[in-house]
Amino acid sequence: MSDRENISWGNIKFKGHSRILDAMRGVHINQTLRAAVKLELFTLLAENPLTVEEIRIALDLHGRGLGDFLDTLVSLELLERDGNGKDARYRNTAEVSLFLVKGSPQFIGWSFEHRMQVFEQSWGALAEALKTGKPVRQDIRESGKDLFELNYQSDEGARTFVEGMNFGQLGSFTDFAREFDFSGCHKLCDIGGANGLLSILVARQHKHMKCISFDLPALEPYALKKIKEAGLSDRITVLNGNFFEDDFPRADIITMGNILHDWNLEQKKLLIGKAYEALPDEGRMVVIEYIIDDERRKNTAGLLMSVQMLLVTEGGFDFTAADFDSWARESGFKRTSSMHLKGNSRAVIAYK
Ligand SMILES: C[S@@+](CC[C@H](N)C(=O)[O-])C[C@H]1O[C@@H](n2cnc3c(N)ncnc32)[C@H](O)[C@@H]1O
Numbered sequence: 385m386s387d388r389e390n391i392s393w394g395n396i397k398f399k400g401h402s403r404i405l406d407a408m409r410g411v412h413i414n415q416t417l418r419a420a421v422k423l424e425l426f427t428l429l430a431e432n433p434l435t436v437e438e439i440r441i442a443l444d445l446h447g448r449g450l451g452d453f454l455d456t457l458v459s460l461e462l463l464e465r466d467g468n469g470k471d472a473r474y475r476n477t478a479e480v481s482l483f484l485v486k487g488s489p490q491f492i493g494w495s496f497e498h499r500m501q502v503f504e505q506s507w508g509a510l511a512e513a514l515k516t517g518k519p520v521r522q523d524i525r526e527s528g529k530d531l532f533e534l535n536y537q538s539d540e541g542a543r544t545f546v547e548g549m550n551f552g553q554l555g556s557f558t559d560f561a562r563e564f565d566f567s568g569c570h571k572l573c574d575i576g577g578a579n580g581l582l583s584i585l586v587a588r589q590h591k592h593m594k595c596i597s598f599d600l601p602a603l604e605p606y607a608l609k610k611i612k613e614a615g616l617s618d619r620i621t622v623l624n625g626n627f628f629e630d631d632f633p634r635a636d637i638i639t640m641g642n643i644l645h646d647w648n649l650e651q652k653k654l655l656i657g658k659a660y661e662a663l664p665d666e667g668r669m670v671v672i673e674y675i676i677d678d679e680r681r682k683n684t685a686g687l688l689m690s691v692q693m694l695l696v697t698e699g700g701f702d703f704t705a706a707d708f709d710s711w712a713r714e715s716g717f718k719r720t721s722s723m724h725l726k727g728n729s730r731a732v733i734a735y736k
Pocket residue numbers: 532549550553575576577578579598599600603625626627628640641642643646
């Protein structure tokens with residue numbers, strides 16, 4: 385690298401682009417989106433694209449900083465802008481229309497601010513968690529209950545959790561349903577299927593498939609409702625159970641979306657072994673998560689998710705495809721492969 389690209393301070397040379405400033409800017413980005421959600425900007429723009437002045441009047445704002453705020457959202461690809469100058473009109477991106485406009489069936493705005501506050505609290509205690517190795521949530525540390533049991537103690541907790549899951553997984557599950565080879569298979573069981581999103585996307589795409597969405601009883605009403613709304617009650621069954629205690633239903637394909645990372649190594653291996661037992665010869669287990677790259681250098685989203693597991697679980701951690709391959713082979717699977725999916729996720733597939 386030429387010296388022109390470096391900044392020097394004594395003997396120390398570093399690239400002019402500061403990663404420290406980038407990391408600090410994360411807070412600005414986070415708060416910009418939070419303010420937009422709080423002001424219900426995206427719901428306002430769902431009707432019509434509007435100018436800065438029209439937005440100012442509709443939201444009863446002062447006006448100072450508003451153009452910068454809106455253009456920041458444009459630069460973050462959270463809004464689009466037609467034209468330049470004061471007559472330019474702002475409109476929602478497709479993603480924002482789906483998730484942040486009131487009235488959309490996928491709206492997550494009710495729980496967005498709550499979730500941000502929970503993140504702030506738990507991530508704010510990261511240094512402490514690194515010292516203790518314990519989850520930062522006091523109720524998890526003290527109750528002996530896991531994240532799910534605690535979240536599902538109230539309807540609000542269960543609903544918020546399910547909404548968040550669907551928001552995070554729509555891209556990767558859609559990609560999986562479209563791209564995975566379902567020929568020769570008839571039955572899929574999604575272990576920890578929450579409200580049935582993965583089963584719905586697979587059943588919609590592949591008319592010959594029947595699916596079972598297996599999860600704790602607390603999520604049954606959410607799954608039944610979503611599957612009914614999708615018009616797929618005849619091909620998707622909701623099964624209540626505890627995946628540590630109950631046998632898995634037999635199926636040609638067993639999927640686990642964001643399940644293994646919640647648990648410690650022994651529990652991960654137990655779940656992989658149970659999938660192996662429930663599959664026929666040639667059956668496949670598919671794990672969809674933010675799989676960390678094998679060298680553990682690149683997939684920041686996967687690594688951050690693993691840190692998140694430190695904060696909210698007793699023993700959970702994310703893993704690489706190579707890790708999964710060794711655990712799967714230990715359980716008896718012949719080989720594994722991997723498939724890139726949208727939204728930082730990958731599917732790792734074990735073949736019986
Ligand atoms: C991180 S969420 C993933 C949900 C969904 N697969 C997805 O990716 O959106 C973990 C799921 O596992 C379920 N779960 C947790 N413990 C369970 C248990 N002991 N038995 C069955 N399901 C469980 C939770 O209810 C939750 O739906």
